[in-house]
Amino acid sequence: GQQLNQSPQSMFIQEGEDVSMNCTSSSIFNTWLWYKQDPGEGPVLLIALYKAGELTSNGRLTAQFGITRKDSFLNISASIPSDVGIYFCAGSVYGGATNKLIFGTGTLLAVQP
Amino acid sequence: GAVVSQHPSWVICKSGTSVKIECRSLDFQATTMFWYRQFPKQSLMLMATSNEGSKATYEQGVEKDKFLINHASLTLSTLTVTSAHPEDSSFYICSARDGFETWNYGYTFGSGTRLTVV
Numbered sequence: 735g736q737q738l739n740q741s742p743q744s745m746f747i748q749e750g751e752d753v754s755m756n757c758t759s760s761s762i763f764n765t766w767l768w769y770k771q772d773p774g775e776g777p778v779l780l781i782a783l784y785k786a787g788e789l790t791s792n793g794r795l796t797a798q799f800g801i802t803r804k805d806s807f808l809n810i811s812a813s814i815p816s817d818v819g820i821y822f823c824a825g826s827v828y829g830g831a832t833n834k835l836i837f838g839t840g841t842l843l844a845v846q847p
Numbered sequence: 848g849a850v851v852s853q854h855p856s857w858v859i860c861k862s863g864t865s866v867k868i869e870c871r872s873l874d875f876q877a878t879t880m881f882w883y884r885q886f887p888k889q890s891l892m893l894m895a896t897s898n899e900g901s902k903a904t905y906e907q908g909v910e911k912d913k914f915l916i917n918h919a920s921l922t923l924s925t926l927t928v929t930s931a932h933p934e935d936s937s938f939y940i941c942s943a944r945d946g947f948e949t950w951n952y953g954y955t956f957g958s959g960t961r962l963t964v965v
């Protein structure tokens with residue numbers, strides 16, 4: 735199935751460091767979303783982006799919807815141990831009858847206290 | 848906020864048997880639900896879109912006769928893995944879309960079901 739390319743694949747950082755990850759696609763998406771998934775759980779929405787060029791913040795998280803509509807990035811500032819998890823980008827596409835989400839390949843984040 | 852309940856959270860079954868997974872929207876009506884499969888260390892792959900009162904729409908490569916989806920009411924969709932085999936072992940996650948809630952673009956995910964076929 736269709737997937738979005740996400741990088742880096744994994745990151746191991748020290749507490750307090752800033753983190754940046756991005757997502758690219760060969761296709762245009764109308765909406766970009768960023769999710770965090772803890773082990774054994776479903777993904778939880780962090781940030782939703784609706785317009786090209788949009789820059790949105792949610793606490794220590796900041797995400798941007800690329801101008802070309804084919805990419806997005808997520809920044810986490812001053813990381814803390816509870817930021818550990820897998821981060822997924824997702825793009826929304828029209829599936830014929832409704833919009834559906836296509837997920838990125840994921841970025842595993844490990845934070846050392 | 849919208850809550851999606853998925854049951855069971857984990858299940859172990861014998862090869863050849865069928866397993867049913869339920870996805871319920873607890874405080875909203877969901878005309879559309881989505882079923883995903885996630886293998887270890889991999890991303891979520893959309894399997895099918897479940898539409899209340901009509902047939903599900905399956906993604907390319909997903910066998911509709913093996914993964915039966917029933918969306919009989921506005922709050923419940925079920926996924927039945929028929930004649931399960933070890934290669935069907937995976938983490939299955941549903942999401943439901945609340946057409947009236949726009950703060951998160953309407954997608955809320957369940958907590959997933961870990962299926963192990965032995």
